[in-house]
Structures are given as structure tokens and as C-alpha cells.
Amino acid sequence: MTPRMFGPYELLDLLGRGGMGDVYRARDTRRGRLVALKLLPDLYTDDAEYLSRFRREQLVAARLREPHVIPIHDFGEIDGRLFIDMRLVDGEHVGRLLERTGPLPPARAVHLVGQVAEALAAAHADGLVHRDVKPTNVLVTPSDFVYVVDFGIARKIGTTSTALTVSGATVGTLDYMAPERFTNLPVDARADVYSLACLLHECLTDTRPFRGDDLPALMHAHLYGTPARVSSLVPGIPPALDAVVARGLAKDREDRYPGPLELAAAAREALRTTEPLPQAPPVLPAGRVVPTDPRPAERTEERTEERTGERTTAVASAGLPTPGPDDHRDGGGPGGAGASGGRPARRRALAVAGAVAAVLAVVLAVTWALTTRGDDPQDGAAAGTSTSATSPSAPASPTPTAPVVSPSVPIPAAGAAIDVGPTPGYAQVAPNGRYAYIASRDERVVTVLDTTLDRVTGKIPIDAAPPRFITFSPDGRTAYVTVYTDDKTVNAVVFLDTATNRVSTTVPVGKRPFAPATTLDGRFLYVPIHDEGRVEVIDTTTGEIVDRLTTPPNPHWVVFSRDGGTFYTADHESGVVTAFDTASHALLATIEVGVSPHSLALSPDGGQLSVVNYDSNTLSMIDTATHTVVRTVDLGNNPQDVTYAPDGVHLYTADVEAGLVEVVETATGRVTARIPTGDSPSSVSVTPDGRRAYVTNLGDGTVRVLDTAAL
Structure with missing residues (x-):
């Protein structure tokens, strides 16, 4: 496309288009950097309630510091159109990844979903529910680092599903919506847990857990349907993951994992219990040995060897050789190393008074929205593109999926x-x-x-x-x-x-x-x-x-x-x-x-x-x-x-x-x-x-x- 200006932004390429707006690769001429610029549809600018909510919730989203949340540089309104200025990421969204590769290996799927869980947990800790977790809102870099984007429709925990409509358009994607989103129940973090389980199902199988020929059929499937077991759809998926996905997709939110981190931990545990022990390493010429697969993996068995040594606070005062006074040991190169649970299931009917009316209202709203603006699978691919940086920008994120951390003790035992x-x-x-x-x-x-x-x-x-x-x-x-x-x-x-x-x-x-x-x-x-x-x-x-x-x-x-x-x-x-x-x-x-x-x-x-x-x-x-x-x-x-x-x-x-x-x-x-x-x-x-x-x-x-x- 021919570059054009939007305020101080030079719009270079269209990266994605969907119901929630257009996303461009743009140059911020004030700061001389490339960004992903999301321009929201004009219809939102005319809604005073949405404008107030947009500014309030973007302030909260922008302050999230979790590495897997896409950084927001700026947001506001230019020439009557709302915009969000985000980091430009070298990567692709999960939807495109699945189109290119098909079902992901279970370990990779769990690794990616675990990073999404960390981003969601950070938002939940700040009182926000994302409400639109789906493949196109999850960006994956070439090193499998995940960014979660499009917190633009995030809402305070406890708001009801009726707040999902703006000028008659339902916000979110029906394929990943929790059942309570179709009722008058308040929405909390467990709605994101449901969507995360949908994402895990799709990463493992390259299929969505629920399908419908029309909108009422799809919503009926979310409210009453049972998806196929993931292990029955793709050979090689550990059956233990079936239970993880099933609990995440529980109709009654009380029966789901209480938060996204618990779902991610359960998925990792399901992999851990099925991973084989490593094979003995081969011996190479000259007596040198390399491990068969030294790539870090989850622990595969409990240690059985006897531990030696006693807990102690005593200081050894003799018997240790002393290096020379000028040997700091740093010149030779040593130094410091850098370093599923859930409540018992409670079954109660999901249907509440007015649920049927709410479902019909959503059908009408979504039908209107799709006939007036369409629904593009690229929606949310906001920041996914290749960049050719010549100097590093402020990064986001460390680590792969977070393990369950054990409390440290004041006096470790020497083994x-x-x-x-x-x-x-x-x-x-x-x-x-x-x-x-x-x-x-x-x-x-x-x-x-x-x-x-x-x-x-x-x-x-x-x-x-x-x-x-x-x-x-x-x-x-x-x-x-x-x-x-x-x-x-x-x-x-x-x-x-x-x-x-x-x-x-x-x-x-x-x-x-x-x-x-x-x-x-x-x-x-x-x-x-x-x-x-x-x-x-x-x-x-x-x-x-x-x-x-x-x-x-x-x-x-x-x-x-x-x-x-x-x-x-x-x-x-x-x-x-x-x-x-x-x-x-x-x-x-x-x-x-x-x-x-x-x-x-x-x-x-x-x-x-x-x-x-x-x-x-x-x-x-x-x-x-x-x-x-x-x-x-x-x-x-x-x-x-x-x-x-x-x-x-x-x-x-x-x-x-x-x-x-x-x-x-x-x-x-x-x-x-x-x-x-x-x-x-x-x-x-x-x-x-x-x-x-x-x-x-x-x-x-x-x-x-x-x-x-x-x-």
C-alpha cells in the first residue's frame, strides 16, 4: 500500500483486518520507531459509554508489566478515530501457525498455552478479564515466545455478559466463549479459563472444540455439548490431557480450574507423567560423550537415591585450600548461576432465569454485527509481523512456562x-x-x-x-x-x-x-x-x-x-x-x-x-x-x-x-x-x-x- 499519515503515524502495511479494527505496520515519526497500530471502527467513536470504558480499561491494560502481555505504547483518539499503539512483534498468530503446521506436538502446545496463562493471570490480578482469548490474539515469535494481544475489550471482573454489546455488536468470538457469556451471570476470570481450554484443544488437534452450522447451534453446543476427547482426535496425545481439557471446558464455572495458571500446571503435569526416561548417551570418538537429548524437559521420575549430609549452620573453619591473594577466581571464569489443584467439583444447573432470552438477544446482536462488518480470522493479529531491527528494543518476557514453585527453607540439607x-x-x-x-x-x-x-x-x-x-x-x-x-x-x-x-x-x-x-x-x-x-x-x-x-x-x-x-x-x-x-x-x-x-x-x-x-x-x-x-x-x-x-x-x-x-x-x-x-x-x-x-x-x-x- 502507498504510505499515508494518521496523525504522527505513517501507515506502511496492513497487517490484519477484523471486526475489532484494522492493524497496520506503522512508523511513529515522533520517536522514529516501527509499531503495530490498531485503528478501531468508526462506530465505536460515537458511543460515549464505550469511549469512557475504552480509556479507563486501556489505562489498566497499558500498565500490565507481565512479559507475555503485548506492551502498549500509547492510545487515544485522532481525527475522531480510536487507536492503540503497540509493540511490533516478529512472529505469527497461532491461527496462522496451525494453518502452516497442523496440530502441534503436545509439549509445544502446552508450552505456548502456559505462556498465555501467565499473561491472563497478570490481568486477573489487576481486576481484568481478557474476554477474547483466541488463536488470532496469541502471537508466537520464532523462538516460541508468546505475546497476548487485544486487551481492548477487557472488562472489570464481575461485569455481566450484557455489557458485551456496543451499538448492537457482540464483542468476542463465539467459538471460544464460555457458557456464562450467553447468560446474565457476572463474568470473572474463569471465563478466560474456558477460552484457554478451547485454545489448548485447538493447538493439540487443529480443530475447535465446538462447531455449529449456525449461531444458535454453536451457542447450544457451548451450553450443552460435549467435545471429543483430544487423544481420540490426534494420535500421540497423552490421554491424561483429556481430563485437563475437559475440566477447563466445564459448563459450570465452579467445576473449572480456578485460574489459568492452574490449568497450565495441570497440563504440564499430564505431560510429565507420560514422558519416557532419557536414553543413555552414545560414546563418540576420542572418548567424548554428548547426551542424546540434552534439551531441558520436565522431571520424569522421583529421585530414589539416598540423600547424604545433615542440616547445619556450622561454619567449616579448617581443611580448605586457599588460593593465592590475587586469584579472585573471576579471571578464570567462574561466577554465579543465573539462575494442580482445584476445589471439589460442584454440579449445579447452569440455566438461570432469563438465559434463553439472553441467548436470543446475543444471536440477534451477532447476526447484525456479522452482516454489517464481517468477521475476519486475522482480527487480533495486530502486532504479528516481521521486523528488521538494527538495535534492540525493550523486550518482554523470560521464561518458558512457569513451574509449580516449592517454598524454600531457611536451612537446606546438604546432599x-x-x-x-x-x-x-x-x-x-x-x-x-x-x-x-x-x-x-x-x-x-x-x-x-x-x-x-x-x-x-x-x-x-x-x-x-x-x-x-x-x-x-x-x-x-x-x-x-x-x-x-x-x-x-x-x-x-x-x-x-x-x-x-x-x-x-x-x-x-x-x-x-x-x-x-x-x-x-x-x-x-x-x-x-x-x-x-x-x-x-x-x-x-x-x-x-x-x-x-x-x-x-x-x-x-x-x-x-x-x-x-x-x-x-x-x-x-x-x-x-x-x-x-x-x-x-x-x-x-x-x-x-x-x-x-x-x-x-x-x-x-x-x-x-x-x-x-x-x-x-x-x-x-x-x-x-x-x-x-x-x-x-x-x-x-x-x-x-x-x-x-x-x-x-x-x-x-x-x-x-x-x-x-x-x-x-x-x-x-x-x-x-x-x-x-x-x-x-x-x-x-x-x-x-x-x-x-x-x-x-x-x-x-x-x-x-x-x-x-x-x-
């Missing part, structure tokens, strides 16, 4: 010490907890530890240089390993394909790359370059360095804020933590901490940032809202790593010279345990469910297991 080979400097548990990848420096391998079996199942050769630090893409499909030689002649980031355990890309970088982090959508990797005082930004899709930004001397660590809009660096020689805006790379704050800040960790709720200070033997806790240090905690000698328990109640530090892991209560700063783990503990990484921690002991070639949650 087995696993022999993993010499100089394990750094460990990182994969995003869904199945494997830990360990940077084994002297062997020049990444050692793979199966957390189900607590044994080494493979070693991945890293020929370029000794591995130092490891982080994963949000979906776990790629591991990024920083490597450098002691003479600093080779410095690079190695991309490992975790499906094959092969090096797919090697990107040369500046001298001594330390602990990197990906943006929350996985598009960019931020690498601190220790010796050159900068962070280099790598486009993970091309392997190209797209930006370099200066930091105070000797950045060690990069951590992103929970919403991805800010990133922090720990600047070792400068004694500060710096905060930068992710989109513009502008410096936001310089925070003075202790001497030689080493490792950073962000609390699960994003409100607290902690840094261990190597040479002052302290922990600094920073309020991320004010960028001020709110608490300083004294620790043992030379703390090198810090990470949070997933529940946020405790954090763990690895004190390399003291031979300890210390447990700190995050609300008070009180040290609740000091646990001897081995010779020179250099990193600690916790499984996403919070049940276990893995501590690398640099000096004795072991990984110590800590049971960090109550059994």
Missing part, C-alpha cells in the same frame, strides 16, 4: 557431592530444570548433569577456548557460552544447539567476556566485556554484534528487570551497579555498592536486585524502584555468586574462599544458614521449581546438591 571433572567454574540449570550445564574450564567442555539422575550424562567439546559462563535462551533451545583463553587472544561467545549439543555459531567479541543475559524475548544477547569496559549486544538470529555501549570499568554481570525495560551491570573495579534503559541504552542510575561487585541476581517479583561484593565480603540489596541500596549484609570471605530461590523468600551466596553457601532471608537480610559445600564454591544455580540447588566447587571438581525446599 551428595557429584564428581564432574576438574575446575567446574560455573553452572546454569536449564530453563525447565532437567539439566545443568557446567563450564569445565581445564577440560574445555561443557559438562551436562542430568538433574533427574544427579549424574553426568555428557560432555560437549568447546574447542575455541575454555568455557567461562553459560546462559540459555528463554526456550532452552540454545545455550550461550562465553569463552576466552588465559592470554586473551581468543574471546568469543559460542552458541550451542541443545537439541544436538553441537556448536552452531561462534561470535568473536572483546577481551574477557563474562556473564551474559538474553533479552526476555531471546532476540538479543548482552555480553559484558570485562577488560574493555563495555557491553556488546549480539543479535541471536544473525550472530552479529549490533551495538556496543560503554560501562564503568570491568563489567562482570548483566541482569534484566522483570519487564525487560531496564538492564543492570555489576562493574567490578568501579564499585558500582549501573542501570540502563534497554530501548535507548541511556544511563538511568549509578548505584554505589561494596568493594568489587561480582554477581547480580533479580528477585522473582522484580522488586529487589542483589549483588555480592567480592572484596568487602558483603551483599548489597537494591530497591529497583528507587535504585538505592536498602540493606547491606555481612558474608563470609569473597562471595562470588548470588541467586534467589524461586519463591523469593531466600537467596543463596557462594563464598569461594570461605567454602560456604550462605542462605539469606530476603525480607530481613538475616543469614539463616552457612553450609560447607566443598573446596572453593564458585557458583550456585537453583531449579525453577525451587526444590534443589547445584553448587560448583572449583577446587575439588564436584557439584554439591542442596535440598532447598521442604519435602
Whole structure:
């Protein structure tokens, strides 16, 4: 199309058209950025009640900070037409994905739906029901990161279905509407649970759970019909998922899951109970071994081996070798690791007084709406398109589907010490907890530890240089390993394909790359370059360095804020933590901490940032809202790593010279345990469910297991 102007926006391409408006790829000429611009139909501008509701609800939707909610830059009215300015996303909606691929593998379907559940849960916590969950409102990036769009018809929890009509047009899509939407019952979060179950059914089978030849037939199916079992429609779907979908589609909302996270957790559990154990890894030439499938997967069996060690708060005071006074252990590359239930069924009749009249009213309204404006399957594909960014924008989202988190305990039990080979400097548990990848420096391998079996199942050769630090893409499909030689002649980031355990890309970088982090959508990797005082930004899709930004001397660590809009660096020689805006790379704050800040960790709720200070033997806790240090905690000698328990109640530090892991209560700063783990503990990484921690002991070639949650 020929570009035309809409206020300050240059409309470049039409991305989608539907009953709720047209979506364009547009350029915001004020800020010089590409956006997805949704223009609502003119009929809404004439409705004073809708205008008031639009502004009120968009304010709430715009403030949602959950990574899987599409960011809203701006909204309002220009020349009498309502608009919503959203982030432009590189991806496609689930409807197009299913057209292209057919039914999704169960693990992928559950992974995508789990991310939708996180977005919905955030909206529900803010008092909003989405009310239009459907495939075209779910965008999927090439790395399978999900954005939920079109919160434009979101309403306050408790409003009735009669509020769904605007100028006679029913808002939402009938194929995914909960039965109570056709009655006078108030609508709450369980209506979104029903729609989410419809989405899961469609992802698994490429068919909608209910079909009808006309609108009354379709609504009758929602009110009274029973869909086919998903396992009967597509071979290979675990029968355990039948019960998950069925409960999500319960006619009586009291019989559904109470919220979307509970549905997602039940779906993951259904997969977990049917997943086979991994096969033994093959032995390759030269005695090197790679796991058959090291990609992170859900836990497949309960551990049966006996745990050793006792709970203790005693500090080991003798018998541990001491490195030289100038050996901070950071120059050699160790550091900290970054880290279904429901109420009993109650059956009662769904029909209420006036339900039949409400159904007929909806039929008339929808019939009028479809005959006057149509219903395009692209409705809601607002932000789904390809972009060619030359610099990173503020990302959204971390992690794959959220696990059920166990409460952390103040005194973890020390378990087995696993022999993993010499100089394990750094460990990182994969995003869904199945494997830990360990940077084994002297062997020049990444050692793979199966957390189900607590044994080494493979070693991945890293020929370029000794591995130092490891982080994963949000979906776990790629591991990024920083490597450098002691003479600093080779410095690079190695991309490992975790499906094959092969090096797919090697990107040369500046001298001594330390602990990197990906943006929350996985598009960019931020690498601190220790010796050159900068962070280099790598486009993970091309392997190209797209930006370099200066930091105070000797950045060690990069951590992103929970919403991805800010990133922090720990600047070792400068004694500060710096905060930068992710989109513009502008410096936001310089925070003075202790001497030689080493490792950073962000609390699960994003409100607290902690840094261990190597040479002052302290922990600094920073309020991320004010960028001020709110608490300083004294620790043992030379703390090198810090990470949070997933529940946020405790954090763990690895004190390399003291031979300890210390447990700190995050609300008070009180040290609740000091646990001897081995010779020179250099990193600690916790499984996403919070049940276990893995501590690398640099000096004795072991990984110590800590049971960090109550059994």
C-alpha cells in the first residue's frame, strides 16, 4: 500500500483486518520507531459509554508489566478515530501457525498455552478479564515466545455478559466463549479459563472444540455439548490431557480450574507423567560423550537415591585450600548461576432465569454485527509481523512456562557431592530444570548433569577456548557460552544447539567476556566485556554484534528487570551497579555498592536486585524502584555468586574462599544458614521449581546438591 499519515503515524502495511479494527505496520515519526497500530471502527467513536470504558480499561491494560502481555505504547483518539499503539512483534498468530503446521506436538502446545496463562493471570490480578482469548490474539515469535494481544475489550471482573454489546455488536468470538457469556451471570476470570481450554484443544488437534452450522447451534453446543476427547482426535496425545481439557471446558464455572495458571500446571503435569526416561548417551570418538537429548524437559521420575549430609549452620573453619591473594577466581571464569489443584467439583444447573432470552438477544446482536462488518480470522493479529531491527528494543518476557514453585527453607540439607571433572567454574540449570550445564574450564567442555539422575550424562567439546559462563535462551533451545583463553587472544561467545549439543555459531567479541543475559524475548544477547569496559549486544538470529555501549570499568554481570525495560551491570573495579534503559541504552542510575561487585541476581517479583561484593565480603540489596541500596549484609570471605530461590523468600551466596553457601532471608537480610559445600564454591544455580540447588566447587571438581525446599 502507498504510505499515508494518521496523525504522527505513517501507515506502511496492513497487517490484519477484523471486526475489532484494522492493524497496520506503522512508523511513529515522533520517536522514529516501527509499531503495530490498531485503528478501531468508526462506530465505536460515537458511543460515549464505550469511549469512557475504552480509556479507563486501556489505562489498566497499558500498565500490565507481565512479559507475555503485548506492551502498549500509547492510545487515544485522532481525527475522531480510536487507536492503540503497540509493540511490533516478529512472529505469527497461532491461527496462522496451525494453518502452516497442523496440530502441534503436545509439549509445544502446552508450552505456548502456559505462556498465555501467565499473561491472563497478570490481568486477573489487576481486576481484568481478557474476554477474547483466541488463536488470532496469541502471537508466537520464532523462538516460541508468546505475546497476548487485544486487551481492548477487557472488562472489570464481575461485569455481566450484557455489557458485551456496543451499538448492537457482540464483542468476542463465539467459538471460544464460555457458557456464562450467553447468560446474565457476572463474568470473572474463569471465563478466560474456558477460552484457554478451547485454545489448548485447538493447538493439540487443529480443530475447535465446538462447531455449529449456525449461531444458535454453536451457542447450544457451548451450553450443552460435549467435545471429543483430544487423544481420540490426534494420535500421540497423552490421554491424561483429556481430563485437563475437559475440566477447563466445564459448563459450570465452579467445576473449572480456578485460574489459568492452574490449568497450565495441570497440563504440564499430564505431560510429565507420560514422558519416557532419557536414553543413555552414545560414546563418540576420542572418548567424548554428548547426551542424546540434552534439551531441558520436565522431571520424569522421583529421585530414589539416598540423600547424604545433615542440616547445619556450622561454619567449616579448617581443611580448605586457599588460593593465592590475587586469584579472585573471576579471571578464570567462574561466577554465579543465573539462575494442580482445584476445589471439589460442584454440579449445579447452569440455566438461570432469563438465559434463553439472553441467548436470543446475543444471536440477534451477532447476526447484525456479522452482516454489517464481517468477521475476519486475522482480527487480533495486530502486532504479528516481521521486523528488521538494527538495535534492540525493550523486550518482554523470560521464561518458558512457569513451574509449580516449592517454598524454600531457611536451612537446606546438604546432599551428595557429584564428581564432574576438574575446575567446574560455573553452572546454569536449564530453563525447565532437567539439566545443568557446567563450564569445565581445564577440560574445555561443557559438562551436562542430568538433574533427574544427579549424574553426568555428557560432555560437549568447546574447542575455541575454555568455557567461562553459560546462559540459555528463554526456550532452552540454545545455550550461550562465553569463552576466552588465559592470554586473551581468543574471546568469543559460542552458541550451542541443545537439541544436538553441537556448536552452531561462534561470535568473536572483546577481551574477557563474562556473564551474559538474553533479552526476555531471546532476540538479543548482552555480553559484558570485562577488560574493555563495555557491553556488546549480539543479535541471536544473525550472530552479529549490533551495538556496543560503554560501562564503568570491568563489567562482570548483566541482569534484566522483570519487564525487560531496564538492564543492570555489576562493574567490578568501579564499585558500582549501573542501570540502563534497554530501548535507548541511556544511563538511568549509578548505584554505589561494596568493594568489587561480582554477581547480580533479580528477585522473582522484580522488586529487589542483589549483588555480592567480592572484596568487602558483603551483599548489597537494591530497591529497583528507587535504585538505592536498602540493606547491606555481612558474608563470609569473597562471595562470588548470588541467586534467589524461586519463591523469593531466600537467596543463596557462594563464598569461594570461605567454602560456604550462605542462605539469606530476603525480607530481613538475616543469614539463616552457612553450609560447607566443598573446596572453593564458585557458583550456585537453583531449579525453577525451587526444590534443589547445584553448587560448583572449583577446587575439588564436584557439584554439591542442596535440598532447598521442604519435602
